[in-house]
Amino acid sequence: MRSSNNHVIARGNKGQKVFRQDQGEKDSYLLELSAYIHLNPVRANLVKDPSEYPWTSYREYSKGGGAGLVGGSFVLSQFSKVKGRAIRDYVRFVRGQVAVGHGADLYRVRDQRFLGPDSFVERVGRERSDELSYICDISIQELVVQVSSAFGMPMETVCSMTRNREGAWGRGIVGYFGKKLCDYSVKSLAEYFHRDPVAMSRGMGKVERRMGADKDLKTKLRKLEEAIILDRKRKIRN
Numbered sequence: 001m002r003s004s005n006n007h008v009i010a011r012g013n014k015g016q017k018v019f020r021q022d023q024g025e026k027d028s029y030l031l032e033l034s035a036y037i038h039l040n041p042v043r044a045n046l047v048k049d050p051s052e053y054p055w056t057s058y059r060e061y062s063k064g065g066g067a068g069l070v071g072g073s074f075v076l077s078q079f080s081k082v083k084g085r086a087i088r089d090y091v092r093f094v095r096g097q098v099a100v101g102h103g104a105d106l107y108r109v110r111d112q113r114f115l116g117p118d119s120f121v122e123r124v125g126r127e128r129s130d131e132l133s134y135i136c137d138i139s140i141q142e143l144v145v146q147v148s149s150a151f152g153m154p155m156e157t158v159c160s161m162t163r164n165r166e167g168a169w170g171r172g173i174v175g176y177f178g179k180k181l182c183d184y185s186v187k188s189l190a191e192y193f194h195r196d197p198v199a200m201s202r203g204m205g206k207v208e209r210r211m212g213a214d215k216d217l218k219t220k221l222r223k224l225e226e227a228i229i230l231d232r233k234r235k236i237r238n
Helices: 023-038 058-063 073-077 083-096 118-127 140-151 165-182 186-192 197-213 215-229
Strands: 007-012 015-020 134-136 234-236
Touching: 023 058, 023 073, 023 083, 058 083, 073 083, 134 165, 140 165, 140 186, 140 215, 165 186, 165 197, 165 215, 186 197, 197 215
Parallel strands: none
Antiparallel strands: 007 015, 134 234
């Protein structure tokens, strides 16, 4: 994600797309974030006033925001077109934010890709709904429990080190869901079951082939998938 004064670029597997924030939405968030950053030394009890701390850009802003390494002219322009008035209003605004305290929500990156106010992130998510691919935060052990229960297999059988066919079938199903729903690698799945990755991959492939020929199995796995992901925490697939 890359931001500028006018837009945010959300990157993904299918390239990139520009999403524009509403003016009020964008400016409000930018001003709050700017003040929050400049007040970090004050919250850390390093100084009493942000102007006393030499390692932020606050003093550049308080001088007009145009001469140093950091250009604060856009932020200042949100207060007034008159430079002196803009500086005074910005300084007053920053000092007024001291009582706000820690604002983790200003730094929160949603789904590892979007940074911005909730309203903007939610809108981008809706607009990109056809492009995004989600994975669920589910442990392999939880998947074993779900599969064992649905197929009436003892968990000990699924996790057994023997070459029991029922256990191999159960591991294949767990692997199928682990890869599809959680993006687990074949290697990580094989390591969990103390199996060879090749054998793990073959078991998962067997499940997929059976689904293509067995409509009842396909329906059962689809319903189990719906039960597994119900109310689960999701994140965007990288």
